[in-house]
Amino acid sequence: MPASLAEIAADFLDLAPKDRLQLLLEFSQGLPDLPERYADAPESLEQVHECQSPLFLTVEVGEGMPRGAQPVSLFFSAPPEAPTTRGFAGILHEGLDGLSVDEVLATPEAAPMSFGLAEVVSPLRLRGMVAMLSRIKRQVALKSGAALA
Amino acid sequence: MTATDYAHPERLVSTQWLADQLAAGAAGAGTQIVVLESDEDVLLYETGHIPGALKLDWITDLNDPLTRDYIDAEQFAAVMSARGISRDTTVVLYGDKSNWWAAYALWVLSLFGHENAKLLDGGRAKWIAEGRELTTAIPEVAPATGEAAYPVVERDDAPIRAFKEDVLAHLGKPLVDVRSPGEYSGELLHMPDYPQEGAVRGGHIPGAKSVPWARATNEDGTFKSRPELEAIYLAEQGLSPEDEVVAYCRIGERSSHTWFVLHHLLGFDKVRNYDGSWTEWGNAVRVPIEK
Numbered sequence: 001m002p003a004s005l006a007e008i009a010a011d012f013l014d015l016a017p018k019d020r021l022q023l024l025l026e027f028s029q030g031l032p033d034l035p036e037r038y039a040d041a042p043e044s045l046e047q048v049h050e051c052q053s054p055l056f057l058t059v060e061v062g063e064g065m066p067r068g069a070q071p072v073s074l075f076f077s078a079p080p081e082a083p084t085t086r087g088f089a090g091i092l093h094e095g096l097d098g099l100s101v102d103e104v105l106a107t108p109e110a111a112p113m114s115f116g117l118a119e120v121v122s123p124l125r126l127r128g129m130v131a132m133l134s135r136i137k138r139q140v141a142l143k144s145g146a147a148l149a
Numbered sequence: 150m151t152a153t154d155y156a157h158p159e160r161l162v163s164t165q166w167l168a169d170q171l172a173a174g175a176a177g178a179g180t181q182i183v184v185l186e187s188d189e190d191v192l193l194y195e196t197g198h199i200p201g202a203l204k205l206d207w208i209t210d211l212n213d214p215l216t217r218d219y220i221d222a223e224q225f226a227a228v229m230s231a232r233g234i235s236r237d238t239t240v241v242l243y244g245d246k247s248n249w250w251a252a253y254a255l256w257v258l259s260l261f262g263h264e265n266a267k268l269l270d271g272g273r274a275k276w277i278a279e280g281r282e283l284t285t286a287i288p289e290v291a292p293a294t295g296e297a298a299y300p301v302v303e304r305d306d307a308p309i310r311a312f313k314e315d316v317l318a319h320l321g322k323p324l325v326d327v328r329s330p331g332e333y334s335g336e337l338l339h340m341p342d343y344p345q346e347g348a349v350r351g352g353h354i355p356g357a358k359s360v361p362w363a364r365a366t367n368e369d370g371t372f373k374s375r376p377e378l379e380a381i382y383l384a385e386q387g388l389s390p391e392d393e394v395v396a397y398c399r400i401g402e403r404s405s406h407t408w409f410v411l412h413h414l415l416g417f418d419k420v421r422n423y424d425g426s427w428t429e430w431g432n433a434v435r436v437p438i439e440k
Contacts, residue, residue: 052190053189084190120209125191
Protein backbone atom coordinates (compact mmCIF):
# COMPACT_ATOMS: atom_id res chain seq x y z
CA MET A 1 0.00 0.00 0.00
CA PRO A 2 1.28 3.50 -0.72
CA ALA A 3 2.60 5.17 2.42
CA SER A 4 -0.07 7.86 2.42
CA LEU A 5 -2.85 5.27 2.38
CA ALA A 6 -1.04 3.12 4.95
CA GLU A 7 -0.89 6.10 7.29
CA ILE A 8 -4.63 6.54 7.05
CA ALA A 9 -5.10 2.83 7.75
CA ALA A 10 -2.92 3.14 10.84
CA ASP A 11 -5.01 6.07 12.05
CA PHE A 12 -8.15 3.99 11.78
CA LEU A 13 -6.65 0.91 13.40
CA ASP A 14 -5.37 3.00 16.32
CA LEU A 15 -8.97 3.79 17.22
CA ALA A 16 -11.54 1.62 18.93
CA PRO A 17 -14.12 0.36 16.43
CA LYS A 18 -16.82 2.79 17.40
CA ASP A 19 -14.47 5.72 17.06
CA ARG A 20 -13.56 4.63 13.55
CA LEU A 21 -17.04 5.70 12.44
CA GLN A 22 -16.33 9.20 13.66
CA LEU A 23 -13.10 9.30 11.65
CA LEU A 24 -14.95 8.01 8.59
CA LEU A 25 -17.41 10.85 9.08
CA GLU A 26 -14.52 13.32 9.11
CA PHE A 27 -13.29 11.92 5.82
CA SER A 28 -16.77 12.29 4.37
CA GLN A 29 -16.80 15.92 5.47
CA GLY A 30 -13.34 16.53 4.06
CA LEU A 31 -14.11 15.26 0.56
CA PRO A 32 -13.43 18.18 -1.81
CA ASP A 33 -16.20 19.36 -4.10
CA LEU A 34 -15.93 18.75 -7.81
CA PRO A 35 -14.19 21.53 -9.72
CA GLU A 36 -16.49 23.43 -12.08
CA ARG A 37 -15.36 21.59 -15.17
CA TYR A 38 -16.81 18.38 -13.73
CA ALA A 39 -19.61 19.84 -11.64
CA ASP A 40 -21.02 21.33 -14.84
CA ALA A 41 -20.54 18.14 -16.85
CA PRO A 42 -21.74 15.21 -14.76
CA GLU A 43 -21.86 12.97 -17.84
CA SER A 44 -18.07 13.08 -17.90
CA LEU A 45 -17.92 11.10 -14.66
CA GLU A 46 -18.09 7.35 -14.22
CA GLN A 47 -20.73 6.03 -11.85
CA VAL A 48 -19.61 3.38 -9.38
CA HIS A 49 -22.76 1.29 -9.57
CA GLU A 50 -21.57 -1.05 -6.87
CA CYS A 51 -22.13 1.68 -4.30
CA GLN A 52 -25.52 1.76 -2.65
CA SER A 53 -25.72 5.49 -3.28
CA PRO A 54 -24.88 7.56 -6.35
CA LEU A 55 -21.07 7.86 -6.40
CA PHE A 56 -19.35 9.30 -9.45
CA LEU A 57 -15.64 9.62 -10.05
CA THR A 58 -13.03 10.47 -12.58
CA VAL A 59 -9.28 10.48 -12.82
CA GLU A 60 -6.79 12.79 -14.53
CA VAL A 61 -3.29 11.75 -15.40
CA GLY A 62 -0.58 14.42 -15.76
CA GLU A 63 1.50 14.68 -18.92
CA GLY A 64 5.10 15.29 -19.88
CA MET A 65 6.62 12.74 -17.53
CA PRO A 66 8.05 9.27 -18.03
CA ARG A 67 5.31 6.67 -18.21
CA GLY A 68 4.43 5.49 -14.75
CA ALA A 69 5.61 8.67 -13.08
CA GLN A 70 2.73 10.87 -14.12
CA PRO A 71 0.77 12.32 -11.21
CA VAL A 72 -2.81 11.17 -10.74
CA SER A 73 -5.67 13.46 -9.70
CA LEU A 74 -8.89 12.03 -8.35
CA PHE A 75 -12.34 13.63 -8.39
CA PHE A 76 -15.43 12.31 -6.64
CA SER A 77 -19.05 13.27 -6.30
CA ALA A 78 -21.42 11.79 -3.72
CA PRO A 79 -24.49 13.27 -2.05
CA PRO A 80 -24.46 14.46 1.59
CA GLU A 81 -27.12 11.91 2.53
CA ALA A 82 -24.61 9.14 1.73
CA PRO A 83 -21.90 9.84 4.32
CA THR A 84 -20.44 6.32 4.32
CA THR A 85 -19.91 6.44 0.58
CA ARG A 86 -18.45 9.94 0.87
CA GLY A 87 -16.19 8.72 3.66
CA PHE A 88 -14.78 5.94 1.48
CA ALA A 89 -14.19 8.43 -1.31
CA GLY A 90 -12.54 10.79 1.16
CA ILE A 91 -10.09 8.11 2.27
CA LEU A 92 -9.17 7.26 -1.31
CA HIS A 93 -8.81 10.91 -2.19
CA GLU A 94 -6.50 11.67 0.67
CA GLY A 95 -4.53 8.47 0.23
CA LEU A 96 -4.09 8.42 -3.53
CA ASP A 97 -4.54 11.92 -4.96
CA GLY A 98 -1.22 13.23 -6.30
CA LEU A 99 0.53 9.87 -6.31
CA SER A 100 2.16 8.54 -9.45
CA VAL A 101 0.47 6.20 -11.90
CA ASP A 102 2.75 3.36 -10.77
CA GLU A 103 1.91 3.92 -7.11
CA VAL A 104 -1.82 3.94 -7.73
CA LEU A 105 -1.70 0.86 -9.92
CA ALA A 106 0.34 -0.96 -7.28
CA THR A 107 -2.34 -0.40 -4.62
CA PRO A 108 -3.70 -3.83 -3.69
CA GLU A 109 -7.35 -4.58 -4.51
CA ALA A 110 -7.89 -5.57 -0.91
CA ALA A 111 -6.56 -2.27 0.50
CA PRO A 112 -10.07 -1.20 1.66
CA MET A 113 -10.01 -4.18 4.06
CA SER A 114 -7.06 -2.68 5.93
CA PHE A 115 -8.89 0.07 7.72
CA GLY A 116 -10.73 -2.00 10.31
CA LEU A 117 -13.99 -0.83 8.79
CA ALA A 118 -15.58 -4.17 7.93
CA GLU A 119 -16.66 -4.80 11.51
CA VAL A 120 -17.99 -1.26 11.81
CA VAL A 121 -19.86 -0.67 8.57
CA SER A 122 -20.17 -4.34 7.47
CA PRO A 123 -18.37 -6.16 4.66
CA LEU A 124 -21.39 -5.61 2.42
CA ARG A 125 -21.04 -1.84 2.57
CA LEU A 126 -17.26 -2.04 2.09
CA ARG A 127 -17.82 -3.53 -1.35
CA GLY A 128 -18.51 0.00 -2.51
CA MET A 129 -15.01 1.11 -1.57
CA VAL A 130 -13.45 -1.92 -3.26
CA ALA A 131 -15.37 -1.04 -6.42
CA MET A 132 -14.26 2.60 -6.26
CA LEU A 133 -10.61 1.58 -6.07
CA SER A 134 -11.00 -0.91 -8.88
CA ARG A 135 -12.55 1.67 -11.19
CA ILE A 136 -9.93 4.27 -10.25
CA LYS A 137 -7.16 1.85 -11.18
CA ARG A 138 -8.85 0.97 -14.43
CA GLN A 139 -9.22 4.61 -15.41
CA VAL A 140 -5.61 5.33 -14.45
CA ALA A 141 -4.41 2.46 -16.60
CA LEU A 142 -6.51 3.55 -19.56
CA LYS A 143 -5.55 7.19 -19.33
CA SER A 144 -1.84 6.60 -18.83
CA GLY A 145 -1.45 3.86 -21.42
CA ALA A 146 -0.10 1.60 -18.72
CA ALA A 147 -1.09 -2.03 -18.30
CA LEU A 148 -3.20 -3.00 -15.30
CA ALA A 149 -1.23 -5.29 -12.97
CA MET B 150 -58.64 12.58 8.94
CA THR B 151 -59.40 9.31 7.22
CA ALA B 152 -55.88 8.12 7.98
CA THR B 153 -57.01 7.42 11.52
CA ASP B 154 -59.25 4.66 10.17
CA TYR B 155 -56.21 2.44 9.84
CA ALA B 156 -56.65 -1.03 11.29
CA HIS B 157 -53.94 -0.28 13.85
CA PRO B 158 -53.54 3.49 13.95
CA GLU B 159 -51.44 3.26 17.10
CA ARG B 160 -48.60 1.86 14.95
CA LEU B 161 -47.94 5.27 13.44
CA VAL B 162 -47.00 8.52 15.13
CA SER B 163 -46.78 11.95 13.57
CA THR B 164 -43.80 14.26 13.60
CA GLN B 165 -45.83 16.75 15.65
CA TRP B 166 -46.68 14.12 18.24
CA LEU B 167 -43.02 13.16 18.56
CA ALA B 168 -41.95 16.78 18.80
CA ASP B 169 -44.48 17.31 21.60
CA GLN B 170 -43.26 14.23 23.48
CA LEU B 171 -39.65 15.34 23.16
CA ALA B 172 -40.52 18.82 24.38
CA ALA B 173 -42.26 17.32 27.40
CA GLY B 174 -39.25 15.14 28.16
CA ALA B 175 -41.41 12.07 27.62
CA ALA B 176 -39.48 10.65 24.68
CA GLY B 177 -35.82 10.00 23.96
CA ALA B 178 -33.03 8.05 25.56
CA GLY B 179 -33.80 7.19 29.17
CA THR B 180 -37.56 7.60 28.89
CA GLN B 181 -40.41 5.19 28.28
CA ILE B 182 -40.52 6.20 24.59
CA VAL B 183 -37.19 5.34 22.99
CA VAL B 184 -36.61 6.74 19.50
CA LEU B 185 -34.46 4.73 17.12
CA GLU B 186 -33.09 5.74 13.73
CA SER B 187 -32.58 3.01 11.12
CA ASP B 188 -31.04 4.05 7.82
CA GLU B 189 -29.54 2.57 4.72
CA ASP B 190 -26.31 4.49 5.41
CA VAL B 191 -24.73 3.54 8.72
CA LEU B 192 -23.26 7.03 9.14
CA LEU B 193 -26.35 9.08 8.38
CA TYR B 194 -27.34 9.20 12.07
CA GLU B 195 -23.97 10.77 12.90
CA THR B 196 -24.55 13.60 10.45
CA GLY B 197 -27.60 14.66 12.44
CA HIS B 198 -30.58 12.94 14.05
CA ILE B 199 -33.72 13.68 16.02
CA PRO B 200 -32.64 14.87 19.48
CA GLY B 201 -32.64 11.99 21.92
CA ALA B 202 -32.71 9.35 19.19
CA LEU B 203 -30.35 6.37 19.20
CA LYS B 204 -29.13 4.35 16.24
CA LEU B 205 -30.22 0.86 15.26
CA ASP B 206 -28.34 -0.37 12.21
CA TRP B 207 -30.04 -3.10 10.17
CA ILE B 208 -26.75 -4.82 9.37
CA THR B 209 -24.47 -4.40 12.35
CA ASP B 210 -27.17 -4.52 15.04
CA LEU B 211 -29.87 -6.84 13.67
CA ASN B 212 -28.11 -9.27 11.36
CA ASP B 213 -26.20 -12.35 12.40
CA PRO B 214 -22.61 -11.82 11.22
CA LEU B 215 -22.11 -15.41 10.11
CA THR B 216 -25.39 -16.86 8.89
CA ARG B 217 -27.86 -15.06 6.67
CA ASP B 218 -30.39 -14.60 9.45
CA TYR B 219 -31.34 -12.18 12.18
CA ILE B 220 -29.69 -12.14 15.58
CA ASP B 221 -30.84 -14.58 18.24
CA ALA B 222 -32.74 -13.98 21.47
CA GLU B 223 -29.71 -13.18 23.60
CA GLN B 224 -28.16 -10.86 21.07
CA PHE B 225 -31.48 -9.07 20.63
CA ALA B 226 -31.89 -8.64 24.39
CA ALA B 227 -28.41 -7.14 24.51
CA VAL B 228 -29.15 -4.74 21.63
CA MET B 229 -32.36 -3.59 23.32
CA SER B 230 -30.93 -3.35 26.84
CA ALA B 231 -27.98 -1.33 25.59
CA ARG B 232 -30.45 1.26 24.35
CA GLY B 233 -32.29 1.38 27.65
CA ILE B 234 -35.22 -0.53 26.18
CA SER B 235 -37.27 -2.82 28.41
CA ARG B 236 -39.99 -5.20 27.31
CA ASP B 237 -42.69 -2.59 27.90
CA THR B 238 -40.84 0.38 26.42
CA THR B 239 -42.48 2.10 23.48
CA VAL B 240 -40.08 2.14 20.52
CA VAL B 241 -40.55 4.74 17.80
CA LEU B 242 -38.59 4.00 14.62
CA TYR B 243 -37.77 6.34 11.76
CA GLY B 244 -35.19 6.56 9.00
CA ASP B 245 -34.28 7.48 5.45
CA LYS B 246 -35.71 6.13 2.18
CA SER B 247 -39.33 6.61 3.21
CA ASN B 248 -38.79 4.46 6.31
CA TRP B 249 -37.76 1.30 4.43
CA TRP B 250 -35.17 0.39 7.05
CA ALA B 251 -37.29 1.61 9.94
CA ALA B 252 -40.09 -0.69 8.72
CA TYR B 253 -37.57 -3.50 8.36
CA ALA B 254 -36.36 -2.92 11.93
CA LEU B 255 -39.94 -2.79 13.19
CA TRP B 256 -40.62 -6.12 11.46
CA VAL B 257 -37.55 -7.64 13.13
CA LEU B 258 -38.75 -6.32 16.49
CA SER B 259 -42.04 -8.05 15.72
CA LEU B 260 -40.21 -11.37 15.22
CA PHE B 261 -39.28 -11.05 18.88
CA GLY B 262 -42.80 -10.07 19.85
CA HIS B 263 -41.99 -6.46 20.69
CA GLU B 264 -45.38 -5.17 19.64
CA ASN B 265 -45.04 -1.76 21.26
CA ALA B 266 -43.22 -0.38 18.22
CA LYS B 267 -44.32 2.41 15.95
CA LEU B 268 -43.16 4.19 12.81
CA LEU B 269 -42.72 7.94 12.57
CA ASP B 270 -44.91 8.71 9.58
CA GLY B 271 -42.78 10.39 6.91
CA GLY B 272 -39.52 9.41 8.56
CA ARG B 273 -36.33 11.39 8.56
CA ALA B 274 -37.18 13.29 5.41
CA LYS B 275 -40.41 14.72 6.78
CA TRP B 276 -38.79 15.74 10.06
CA ILE B 277 -36.15 17.62 8.08
CA ALA B 278 -38.59 19.06 5.55
CA GLU B 279 -40.59 20.53 8.41
CA GLY B 280 -37.48 22.33 9.62
CA ARG B 281 -37.43 20.44 12.91
CA GLU B 282 -34.36 20.19 15.08
CA LEU B 283 -31.54 17.82 14.29
CA THR B 284 -28.55 17.27 16.50
CA THR B 285 -25.25 15.44 16.29
CA ALA B 286 -25.18 14.99 20.06
CA ILE B 287 -25.26 11.33 20.97
CA PRO B 288 -27.39 10.79 24.09
CA GLU B 289 -25.98 9.12 27.15
CA VAL B 290 -27.95 5.96 27.77
CA ALA B 291 -28.19 4.00 30.95
CA PRO B 292 -28.53 0.38 29.85
CA ALA B 293 -31.63 -1.43 31.04
CA THR B 294 -30.52 -3.73 33.83
CA GLY B 295 -31.96 -5.89 36.58
CA GLU B 296 -35.70 -6.18 36.38
CA ALA B 297 -35.81 -3.65 33.58
CA ALA B 298 -33.33 -5.58 31.46
CA TYR B 299 -34.72 -6.76 28.16
CA PRO B 300 -35.77 -10.39 28.55
CA VAL B 301 -34.34 -13.15 26.39
CA VAL B 302 -37.30 -13.92 24.14
CA GLU B 303 -36.99 -16.57 21.44
CA ARG B 304 -38.04 -15.45 17.99
CA ASP B 305 -41.34 -16.64 16.62
CA ASP B 306 -40.82 -16.26 12.89
CA ALA B 307 -43.73 -18.32 11.57
CA PRO B 308 -46.59 -15.78 11.72
CA ILE B 309 -44.86 -13.01 9.79
CA ARG B 310 -41.80 -14.49 8.10
CA ALA B 311 -41.78 -16.77 5.07
CA PHE B 312 -38.81 -18.93 4.09
CA LYS B 313 -38.16 -20.29 0.61
CA GLU B 314 -39.91 -23.57 1.48
CA ASP B 315 -42.93 -21.62 2.69
CA VAL B 316 -43.08 -19.69 -0.56
CA LEU B 317 -42.88 -22.90 -2.61
CA ALA B 318 -45.81 -24.23 -0.59
CA HIS B 319 -47.61 -20.90 -0.99
CA LEU B 320 -47.57 -20.84 -4.81
CA GLY B 321 -51.09 -20.29 -6.06
CA LYS B 322 -51.93 -17.96 -3.19
CA PRO B 323 -51.41 -14.19 -3.24
CA LEU B 324 -47.82 -13.01 -3.66
CA VAL B 325 -47.00 -9.31 -3.76
CA ASP B 326 -43.81 -8.32 -5.57
CA VAL B 327 -42.98 -4.80 -4.39
CA ARG B 328 -39.97 -4.20 -6.64
CA SER B 329 -39.73 -1.88 -9.61
CA PRO B 330 -41.51 -2.94 -12.82
CA GLY B 331 -38.15 -3.59 -14.50
CA GLU B 332 -37.12 -6.03 -11.76
CA TYR B 333 -40.54 -7.73 -11.84
CA SER B 334 -40.34 -8.29 -15.57
CA GLY B 335 -36.80 -9.59 -15.40
CA GLU B 336 -35.45 -6.81 -17.56
CA LEU B 337 -33.32 -5.76 -14.59
CA LEU B 338 -31.47 -8.18 -12.40
CA HIS B 339 -31.25 -5.60 -9.64
CA MET B 340 -32.92 -2.47 -8.38
CA PRO B 341 -32.04 0.56 -10.46
CA ASP B 342 -28.95 2.08 -8.78
CA TYR B 343 -28.28 -0.98 -6.60
CA PRO B 344 -26.56 -3.51 -8.82
CA GLN B 345 -24.36 -5.13 -6.25
CA GLU B 346 -27.21 -7.26 -4.94
CA GLY B 347 -28.11 -8.76 -8.27
CA ALA B 348 -29.20 -12.27 -9.17
CA VAL B 349 -28.35 -14.76 -11.87
CA ARG B 350 -31.95 -14.91 -13.03
CA GLY B 351 -34.53 -12.14 -13.52
CA GLY B 352 -38.30 -12.21 -13.33
CA HIS B 353 -40.72 -12.87 -10.50
CA ILE B 354 -42.16 -15.66 -8.40
CA PRO B 355 -44.96 -17.38 -10.39
CA GLY B 356 -48.33 -15.83 -9.61
CA ALA B 357 -46.87 -12.72 -7.95
CA LYS B 358 -48.50 -9.42 -8.78
CA SER B 359 -46.45 -6.28 -9.18
CA VAL B 360 -47.33 -3.59 -6.65
CA PRO B 361 -44.26 -1.37 -6.23
CA TRP B 362 -43.84 -0.35 -2.60
CA ALA B 363 -43.93 3.39 -3.32
CA ARG B 364 -47.55 3.20 -4.36
CA ALA B 365 -48.35 3.07 -0.65
CA THR B 366 -46.76 6.42 0.16
CA ASN B 367 -47.29 10.07 -0.54
CA GLU B 368 -44.59 12.37 -1.92
CA ASP B 369 -43.53 13.30 1.59
CA GLY B 370 -42.95 9.70 2.62
CA THR B 371 -46.09 9.39 4.72
CA PHE B 372 -48.44 6.47 4.18
CA LYS B 373 -51.52 7.02 2.06
CA SER B 374 -54.91 7.01 3.72
CA ARG B 375 -56.86 3.82 4.26
CA PRO B 376 -59.30 4.44 1.42
CA GLU B 377 -56.41 5.14 -0.94
CA LEU B 378 -54.58 2.00 0.16
CA GLU B 379 -57.72 -0.11 -0.14
CA ALA B 380 -58.27 1.21 -3.64
CA ILE B 381 -54.88 -0.24 -4.56
CA TYR B 382 -54.58 -3.47 -2.60
CA LEU B 383 -58.24 -4.47 -2.34
CA ALA B 384 -60.10 -3.00 -5.29
CA GLU B 385 -57.32 -3.02 -7.87
CA GLN B 386 -55.30 -6.04 -6.76
CA GLY B 387 -58.24 -8.07 -5.54
CA LEU B 388 -56.70 -8.88 -2.19
CA SER B 389 -58.82 -9.35 0.89
CA PRO B 390 -57.73 -8.98 4.53
CA GLU B 391 -58.55 -12.66 5.15
CA ASP B 392 -56.11 -13.81 2.46
CA GLU B 393 -52.79 -15.43 3.21
CA VAL B 394 -50.32 -13.09 1.53
CA VAL B 395 -46.55 -13.15 1.10
CA ALA B 396 -44.66 -9.98 0.16
CA TYR B 397 -41.11 -9.87 -1.17
CA CYS B 398 -38.56 -7.60 -2.82
CA ARG B 399 -34.79 -8.02 -3.05
CA ILE B 400 -33.68 -8.56 0.56
CA GLY B 401 -36.90 -7.90 2.42
CA GLU B 402 -36.59 -4.25 3.35
CA ARG B 403 -39.01 -2.80 0.83
CA SER B 404 -41.36 -5.70 1.43
CA SER B 405 -41.26 -4.96 5.19
CA HIS B 406 -42.66 -1.58 4.26
CA THR B 407 -45.51 -3.23 2.34
CA TRP B 408 -45.92 -5.81 5.11
CA PHE B 409 -46.46 -2.87 7.48
CA VAL B 410 -49.11 -1.44 5.19
CA LEU B 411 -51.03 -4.70 4.76
CA HIS B 412 -50.71 -5.87 8.36
CA HIS B 413 -51.00 -2.73 10.45
CA LEU B 414 -52.81 -0.28 8.22
CA LEU B 415 -55.18 -2.59 6.34
CA GLY B 416 -55.59 -5.27 8.98
CA PHE B 417 -54.36 -8.33 7.07
CA ASP B 418 -53.73 -10.98 9.73
CA LYS B 419 -51.94 -13.57 7.64
CA VAL B 420 -49.30 -11.59 5.78
CA ARG B 421 -45.68 -12.68 5.83
CA ASN B 422 -42.48 -11.07 4.63
CA TYR B 423 -40.23 -13.31 2.53
CA ASP B 424 -36.92 -11.74 3.49
CA GLY B 425 -34.81 -14.07 1.35
CA SER B 426 -36.61 -12.33 -1.48
CA TRP B 427 -35.13 -12.09 -4.96
CA THR B 428 -31.50 -12.33 -3.82
CA GLU B 429 -32.42 -15.86 -2.77
CA TRP B 430 -35.11 -16.84 -5.29
CA GLY B 431 -33.24 -15.38 -8.27
CA ASN B 432 -30.12 -17.32 -7.34
CA ALA B 433 -31.70 -20.56 -6.14
CA VAL B 434 -31.37 -23.69 -8.22
CA ARG B 435 -34.53 -24.98 -9.82
CA VAL B 436 -37.18 -22.73 -8.29
CA PRO B 437 -39.87 -21.72 -10.78
CA ILE B 438 -39.67 -18.24 -12.30
CA GLU B 439 -42.09 -16.27 -14.41
CA LYS B 440 -41.44 -13.29 -16.68
